[in-house]
Amino acid sequence: MSHISPIIWQFLVKWMTNFALFPPEASKIAPQMDALYFFMVLISLIGLTIVILLITSFSILYSKKRHPVAVQIEGSTLLEATWTIIPLGLFLIMFVWGALLYFRIYTPPANAMNIYVVGKQWMWKAEHPGGQHEINALHVPTGRPIQLTIISQDVFHSFSIPAFRVKREAIPGRYTSVWFEATVPGTYHLFCTQYCGTDHSHMIGEVTVLTPEDYKKWLDGSTSGSSLAQNGERLFASLSCAACHNTRPDARGPSLANVYGARLTLSSGQQITADDAYLREAILNPSQHITQGYAPIMPTYQGQISEEGVIDLVEYIKNLDSDYRVQQTTASTTLLPEGEGKTTKAPVAPGASQGANQKAPQGMVKQ
Amino acid sequence: MNYLTKENGLLSWLLTGDHKRIAILYLISISFFFFVGGSLAGLIRLELLTPQSDLMATDTYNKVFSMHGIIMVFFFLVPSVPATIGNFFIPMMIGAKDLALPKINLLSWYLYIAAGILALYTMASGGVDTGWTFTTPLSTHYVNTHVLTTGMAVFIAGFSSIFTGLNFIVTIHKMRAPGMTWFRLPLFVWAHYAASILMVLGTPVLAIAIVLVALERTVGIGVFDPTKGGDPLLFQHLFWFYSHPAVYIMILPGMGVISEVISTFSRKRVFGYTAVAFSSVAIAVFGFFVWAHHMFIMGISNYAVLIFSLLTMLVAVPSAIKIFNWAFTLYKGSITFETPMLYAFGFMGLFTIGGMTGVFLGASGTDIHLTETYFIVAHFHFVMVGGMLMAFLAGLHFWWPKMTGRMYPEKISQLAAVVTFIGFNLTFFPQFILGTLGMPRRYASYPPEFQILNVFSTAGATVLGVGYLLPVLYLTWSLKYGEIAGNNPWQATGLEWQVQSPPLTENFPEIPIVDHEAYDYEWLENQKEKEVASVG
């Protein structure tokens, strides 16, 4: 809270950091978190002092030597009310303040740059949209809100950056997210904080905060050649998604251009927003995520793509604003790359790809 | 003639229905498991002296902290006060000759022993390394240690706990002596009543959670497997639905001890008796509705977080009420500082810190930074070791003369209490700072800048170990060489103090008729005057 004298605040922060009683504040939310934390420390100290004072002073004043005869007192409703209402009031203040902080940390702003994080035993893989991959490391620029979309490939992990005061569980089977805006360039610890087996203590890394210029340099220097979306496009083609998801009049699936963030009505009548979680579920558990007006014939790709593959596809679909390239692919199948996914090598005429590439057993297309 | 000398021979102990003998059987067994768990703690602290994982392989370390947690929670903390002091004294405090179901009581001990043997066997044959929380899918698909046998041990121990709680509830409802109304009950009984409700209603949910883990692990049913449509978070909900009330099962009996000790050593009725009694029940009731505060960062909905955070704040209030009521019991009392009172003071300070840090965690925002770090480890050790274990030692010393007929040596026990207090603070306070700095829990190795605090912590653990070893030595010594205790060495008011030490097997020659309130020191004075008058 910078309207408490900033000088005192900075002094406190620097002093405490150098004596390492709490981690450096390297994100915008960190001082806000620390403000609530110090408020709680203060209240706890006051509470503890009161209790210790009461015990000590009563022990001295009313020791047997000084006060040989005890006075039987039933109680005092006034005192009961006091020490019920005051703690309750303080706790409720902490509840409200904490809840505001919580919502703030877990509600990413719309303009946040998204970085995907996949946790697996026992390493973290970070994937920047431009295709840069990092293992046990994360490079971020200052001055921009960054959202992390996190998932686990196996067991529960937890992605923790103490200097940013953020932490989020990596759960197998669904995305979780957290956001921050880094403020101070430097390197900071990255930990896995959910016990995940043998090398849990080694699932650590470094978060490097760079100025925007340095970040751009780093991006240019570590690109792997194709962005996540480009990988996704390749997967989209190799898995023959375009066979159904195209703009032809007889298309069996909806076109995916601009679907990200759109409001969809499902075949059950339910209205949902097509976010990351929806896209992922629609690929892995399609039968419950069919858009209204389409037959429930999409096969599941569970077991056929890794979490990274799903991320690539999601990223591709997020950035898809036209079906031009999809049309190109379906029109000329010699563009389909070999070796990726489970496609046949023979050219497949549009519309007839279903028989060769359906993974589900026969008999599924009854209306 | 007393309950110890009435019959001799191993069988008379192993087939006893006498709640006092069963309590002694429990006391010996839980003490044994405490030292097993404590040795494992020693190993943990030794490993953490250095930043590298150099004392043992990481897999071994993972097993050590898992077994430490399992043994301490299920084989020490949960049964500690209820199965020893509760078993021994609840019938006496309410004026009954035994618990309602003596055979179930004995069965409860045998289940505990069976579970304990299974746990020891598991440890000897390689242990388990899932953490005491058995998180799926790690425990179902990703470890090949003895999850099933450990789960079975915990399952059986759970039934031991259920039967103890069931016995207490029936006894307190149906076997109070004439005149012993609910609001004349000692607060120790109220605390155990509340804890027993939690035992009876919460433990079965743990049982089913373990069964599901076992089925998932052996058969692969998919209940927690996202690739089959299952939800790994379902396990967490089921597990914490028990494990949160479990912490209140562990602390409430300790709070009951503190009420008795503070009252006796200030010669005063507990301040705000009704408030303290109702607070115990309130903690039990609210305790059932806060479990998801262990899951704030797990991707549960923000609105669920709001509700659970609010309820967590509410459950903190009754504990605060109790602390202040105990403090004000001292007001205008006549205070002495025997060992039980020293432990009680230690409890009050340390539990206040532990409880307040719980609020840090319950306010969802700060939980994001502090959860899964050493802050949590410090928090629960403050409430469980600084709180519960101190209360257990207070109770053990307080009722030792009644149970054994011997006084413990006062000076050395006071020293041990102080040593324990100092050792405890040195061990666990640095861990709050480590947690705030971000050091994760369950780590065998850590960044070098965390070392100095870890060294303090280990040094403290050594002191703490001495503090815990001393009572074993002098209490055992006192059995043979301790000063003979009279009926009521503390001049306390409970019904158990009005009969001989050690008590008769049937507790009372005649069932007492109760016509006085709890903690009625005037009534006690009158009793003494009558005795003097009848003799002289």
Added chain:
Amino acid sequence: MSDSTAIAHGKADASHHEHPPYQRHHFETYAQQNDATNFAMWLFLLTEIMFFGGLFTAYLIYRNWYYPAFVAASHQLDIFWGSLNTLLLITSSFTMAMGVWCAELRKKSGLVLCLTLTFILGLGFLGVKTVEYREKWEKHHIPGLHYSVSSFVDPASDPEVHDKYPKDQPLSLDMARHTELYFFLYFAMTGMHAVHMIIGIVILAFMIARAQAGAYTTGHVTFVENFGLYWHFVDIVWIFLFPLLYLISRH
């Protein structure tokens, strides 16, 4: 505050030495003993409710998420056997209640007959369940390694069920996989229930022998009463399981 002594020789003394042989020494009166053991049994049943509660919670969640899979999977169960089992169990509760009544009236032969009937009906229930489980085994519907979804993605391959439910659509593969969750719950819930039935039947066998020896017709009916409570509880759990597992799509 009165200052009469806490320890008085009062009414407690009179009944002290003249209690029936089946009254334990730590109880003051037989009524107190009966009251206490009865209360204890109710509490124990409460713990059983909490135990099954975990499974019911899982059922609620997964049925909500995967309704089509649950409907299709429940059609694999035969309502005939389910209804028969319900009938057997309700009748056994009736015979058990009659048994308690006989014990109270000290009618030994009536009690033995009622307990034996309950026993037989219980065995019948378990027999039906064996038939059902076996059928599931043969069709590869037991969750685990050999689980097969072919009946759900291609109903025509399962004529036995398909003829009963001709309107059933084939499920897509990902929804079909969720039928395994239904069957896990089916086996876990009916399995837990069956375990409790087996325990009950074993105790019944013991009780029949004791009843024949006259142990329950002396006026001391607590054991029979409390066992009756347990048996009724097991029955009630089934009354919940039957519609939840067998009758999902019937409304």
